[in-house]
Amino acid sequence: MRRLSRRLFLAQGAAGASALLLATCAGQPPTPTPAPVKPAAPAPAPTATPAAAPAAKPPATGEVTITLWSWFNKPFTALMPKWNAKNPRVKVNLVDMSGEIHQKVLTALTAGSGAPDITGSQDYNLPILADTGGLADISRHIAPYRDKIVPYKLNNGSYKGKVYSVPWDGSPSGLYHRRDVFEQYKIDPEKIETYDDYVAVGKKLKDASGGKVKLFNIAKEAWSPLVNLTWQQGGGIYAADSGKVIIDDDRAVRTLTLIKRLWDEGVVHQNIGGEATNATYKDATTAAPPGAIWLANGIVGNAPETSGKWGVNPLPAFEKGGTRTTAFGGSQLAVPGQGKLVDEAFSFLEFTQLSQEGSTIMWTDGNLFPVLKDAVNWSILNEPVAFYGGQKALKLYAELNSQIPPYTYGKGFLEASRIVGSAVTFALDGKKSPKEALADAAKEIRQKQGLD
Amino acid sequence: MAGTLVASTRQVPSASRLWLKAAPYLFISPFYFLFAIFGAFPIGYSLWISFHEWRGLRVGEFVGLRNYALLLVDPAFARAVVNTAAIGLVYVPAMTILSLTFAAILSRELRLRGVYRTGIFLPVVTSGVAVGILFQFFFASPYSPFNAVLGLFGLPAKSWIGEEWFIKPAIVVMLLWRWVGSNMMIMLAGIQTISQELYEAARIDGASGVQSFFFITIPLMARVIAFAMILSTIGMFNLFDEVYLVVGSGGGPYEAGLVTGLLIYRTAFETFKFGYASAIAYAVGVIIIALSMLQIFFSERTAR
Numbered sequence: 001m002r003r004l005s006r007r008l009f010l011a012q013g014a015a016g017a018s019a020l021l022l023a024t025c026a027g028q029p030p031t032p033t034p035a036p037v038k039p040a041a042p043a044p045a046p047t048a049t050p051a052a053a054p055a056a057k058p059p060a061t062g063e064v065t066i067t068l069w070s071w072f073n074k075p076f077t078a079l080m081p082k083w084n085a086k087n088p089r090v091k092v093n094l095v096d097m098s099g100e101i102h103q104k105v106l107t108a109l110t111a112g113s114g115a116p117d118i119t120g121s122q123d124y125n126l127p128i129l130a131d132t133g134g135l136a137d138i139s140r141h142i143a144p145y146r147d148k149i150v151p152y153k154l155n156n157g158s159y160k161g162k163v164y165s166v167p168w169d170g171s172p173s174g175l176y177h178r179r180d181v182f183e184q185y186k187i188d189p190e191k192i193e194t195y196d197d198y199v200a201v202g203k204k205l206k207d208a209s210g211g212k213v214k215l216f217n218i219a220k221e222a223w224s225p226l227v228n229l230t231w232q233q234g235g236g237i238y239a240a241d242s243g244k245v246i247i248d249d250d251r252a253v254r255t256l257t258l259i260k261r262l263w264d265e266g267v268v269h270q271n272i273g274g275e276a277t278n279a280t281y282k283d284a285t286t287a288a289p290p291g292a293i294w295l296a297n298g299i300v301g302n303a304p305e306t307s308g309k310w311g312v313n314p315l316p317a318f319e320k321g322g323t324r325t326t327a328f329g330g331s332q333l334a335v336p337g338q339g340k341l342v343d344e345a346f347s348f349l350e351f352t353q354l355s356q357e358g359s360t361i362m363w364t365d366g367n368l369f370p371v372l373k374d375a376v377n378w379s380i381l382n383e384p385v386a387f388y389g390g391q392k393a394l395k396l397y398a399e400l401n402s403q404i405p406p407y408t409y410g411k412g413f414l415e416a417s418r419i420v421g422s423a424v425t426f427a428l429d430g431k432k433s434p435k436e437a438l439a440d441a442a443k444e445i446r447q448k449q450g451l452d
Numbered sequence: 453m454a455g456t457l458v459a460s461t462r463q464v465p466s467a468s469r470l471w472l473k474a475a476p477y478l479f480i481s482p483f484y485f486l487f488a489i490f491g492a493f494p495i496g497y498s499l500w501i502s503f504h505e506w507r508g509l510r511v512g513e514f515v516g517l518r519n520y521a522l523l524l525v526d527p528a529f530a531r532a533v534v535n536t537a538a539i540g541l542v543y544v545p546a547m548t549i550l551s552l553t554f555a556a557i558l559s560r561e562l563r564l565r566g567v568y569r570t571g572i573f574l575p576v577v578t579s580g581v582a583v584g585i586l587f588q589f590f591f592a593s594p595y596s597p598f599n600a601v602l603g604l605f606g607l608p609a610k611s612w613i614g615e616e617w618f619i620k621p622a623i624v625v626m627l628l629w630r631w632v633g634s635n636m637m638i639m640l641a642g643i644q645t646i647s648q649e650l651y652e653a654a655r656i657d658g659a660s661g662v663q664s665f666f667f668i669t670i671p672l673m674a675r676v677i678a679f680a681m682i683l684s685t686i687g688m689f690n691l692f693d694e695v696y697l698v699v700g701s702g703g704g705p706y707e708a709g710l711v712t713g714l715l716i717y718r719t720a721f722e723t724f725k726f727g728y729a730s731a732i733a734y735a736v737g738v739i740i741i742a743l744s745m746l747q748i749f750f751s752e753r754t755a756r
Binding site: 275279 | 718
């Protein structure tokens with residue numbers, strides 16, 4: 001047998017290397033392997049971290065560092081000097097997680113390790129995180145603040161009766177309107193008290209502008225604003241107390257009927273998409289969108305030249321004297337219990353979200369609205385705001401913040417919201433009546449999630 | 453001579469002989485090592501998961517074939533398979549014809565042949581996510597070129613993604629644009645194996661270009677065409693990125709765009725039913741194998 005010649009060795013090496021390269025070459029269109037689902041980290045059964053009893057642990061001495069994950073660390077960076085002056089013992093490591101924060105946190109919580117001491121979480125994801133058992137129960141820590149936090153935010157941070165996060169980013173909502181458009185067509189925003197008034201305004205705008213100016217955009221296959229305006233009436237997909245599916249009750253039907261009415265009367269943009277909606281802010285064809293306080297950020301981002309031309313009022317009510325606000329979006333700062341630095345984590349959150357000093361910086365540096373009831377008295381929120389043409393809009397938002405009825409997202413929100421979105425499409429297309437569409441949606445949610 | 457051979461074998465040390473035998477396997481082992489972890493293990497593990505209930509984010513109790521029984525009566529699964537099949541029934545023939553036509557044209561000596569081939573191939577190397585976002589804008593935004601062209605014919609500018617009947621044709625068009633380059637390459641490779649003498653002989657006998665295409669090119673390309681069709685079929689059932697970005701996990705109005713890949717994704721990552729999702733994935737795998745075997749059978753018959 002021939003000895004391995006150098007040439008042969010090199011040839012074999014080159015062949016092997018190029019085969020490896022080809023094999024790892026991704027992006028081969030339709031791969032011939034069937035697509036089994038890659039499971040999330042094959043984790044051994046993690047020991048569920050029990051809620052850390054706050055008082056039992058002896059206070060740690062010396063410096064500690066807590067880690068905070070969020071997609072928006074800018075305001076935390078701004079207040080770090082104040083925090084370090086106040087509490088030099090607890091250092092905070094800010095990690096920017098603009099990407100898939102929810103998946104990462106969820107994986108870490110299930111695996112039992114790798115979670116930070118504080119994590120940002122959208123309101124709608126909090127039940128999912130809490131359900132893993134990996135978040136720390138901070139009910140005792142937050143007890144002194146129960147009456148100071150606006151009710152709906154406190155509720156969104158709770159799951160099955162226990163509190164797992166400190167609220168962040170209040171989202172009181174009102175009815176925006178374009179001052180210039182309303183003046184042009186002689187509409188008085190103060191007179192829009194009920195949704196009947198709102199539809200009438202829409203018709204007036206449509207007729208006077210030859211069909212150009214509409215109220216706002218309604219999307220198909222979307223759970224919003226159906227669910228949000230149902231919250232306005234105290235309803236929702238799930239009941240706040242029992243967790244039962246209630247999306248087929250009278251309140252939801254009333255909301256969907258209203259949405260369908262707006263659609264059929266032609267007073268709203270019909271499913272034009274986010275991109276086009278932004279364009280309507282520029283050309284003034286969206287005259288009166290309902291929205292949270294952070295809608296202003298979006299408008300400023302897409303149509304900065306319209307700043308100063310907007311005003312905001314409480315939402316119309318479903319019946320005279322009813323609630324005139326609701327929430328759109330919002331987030332929490334949850335406390336996973338893995339690092340056992342729960343006390344320290346809470347003290348940081350206490351400063352940033354539950355004190356006037358911290359909340360003020362959250363607002364000035366991050367446009368994150370305070371979650372404290374008392375904010376309505378703060379001078380910083382009592383000033384004219386240029387975007388709203390000098391209106392003292394922040395005071396209005398602070399007042400509305402306390403009026404939002406608590407609602408429940410629920411653990412099954414992702415799936416349920418999709419089913420509800422389909423119901424909206426059925427109703428808007430006229431294939432089912434609002435009542436039927438919601439009845440079917442509720443039935444499907446109950447069946448798929450094993451609820452009643 | 454034999455004596456010399458025996459003598460030289462005895463002279464080669466055994467360590468070197470072992471190395472000679474082992475060397476090829478060692479060279480290919482990195483690939484198989486990675487494949488074992490990231491390829492074979494998930495395939496096997498997810499089969500195992502499909503026989504279990506999924507609790508929270510961990511494997512739960514053993515339920516045998518219950519997940520498979522469930523999917524036989526699940527309307528969402530039926531809808532996903534029907535949708536995918538419907539799209540495939542249009543897409544696969546259209547893609548085959550289109551890519552074969554392009555390949556036939558571009559196999560000749562044209563002046564800017566390289567430019568055309570590159571241009572047609574560019575969409576293939578684009579990210580699926582980018583393609584999805586692009587087409588979402590193209591079909592949904594009233595300001596897109598698509599709506600601008602429609603406006604010339606007096607049609608309203610609106611989000612066509614909201615129309616149920618539009619979704620499947622839109623997906624077919626998007627996929628044709630995306631993958632025609634890669635299928636064209638496959639066809640080109642096949643065409644180039646056909647000997648030019650056959651075409652010359654046909655020309656001498658008076659055959660036109662079209663006739664030689666149908667009587668020489670296609671029969672000799674039968675296996676290559678089948679290969680491309682099988683790849684397209686498999687791709688159909690694995691489809692996810694582009695569709696997800698155009699219609700979202702809901703599948704669009706009345707779930708018109710709900711393809712099997714989308715269903716697996718949302719069952720796993722929205723409802724956290726990994727056991728059931730694994731069962732769906734395996735069922736889809738069985739469908740793909742069945743369809744592939746059918747296509748091979750028919751192509752073998754044509755090749756003869």
